[in-house]
Amino acid sequence: MNNISFRNDILPLKNVLFRLALRITLNREDAEDVVQDTLVKVWNKRDDWHEIDSIEAFCMTVCRNLSLDKVKKASRSTGSLEQTGTEAADRTGADPYDRIVQRDRFDTVRRLMNALPEKQRTCMQLRDFEGKSYKDIAAVMNITEEQVKVSIFRARQTIKQKYVEIDKYGL
Known part of the structure; x- marks a missing residue:
């Protein structure tokens, strides 16, 4: 990709x-x-773009590394991380009860996903939410495609198992 x-x-x-x-x-x-830091870093590497096989994989790798650095820095200074909103759950269904149930389910799955180990969480995010191929995920994560598949499988199994436990016991 010479003309990026x-x-x-x-x-x-x-x-x-x-x-x-x-x-x-x-x-x-x-x-x-x-994201802003990622775009700046990628822009600063513009002279080397012709050497990069996949600019998208490169951008995602930079973003992942900067995100991990941010989390490490935050964990040193404070123990709490702010939770994100539930805008997607708010858009589903017109019935208020259905919206509440949907939002609770969404929050539960999000909590379970956020509790996964970083590698599993990132692999699952890239595959299930971003629709990336195993090959692209492997390039971003710097692991084999087989490790990507195993991480995604384990992440899904963990979320499914814990969701069923929570749903069954109402905890």
């Missing part, structure tokens, strides 16, 4: 990068900062 355009190839990735950063940092403001 910041406006046409990189800027459209900002929403994907934001969702990835948000999934890792669990904080909207931190995710916004990470």
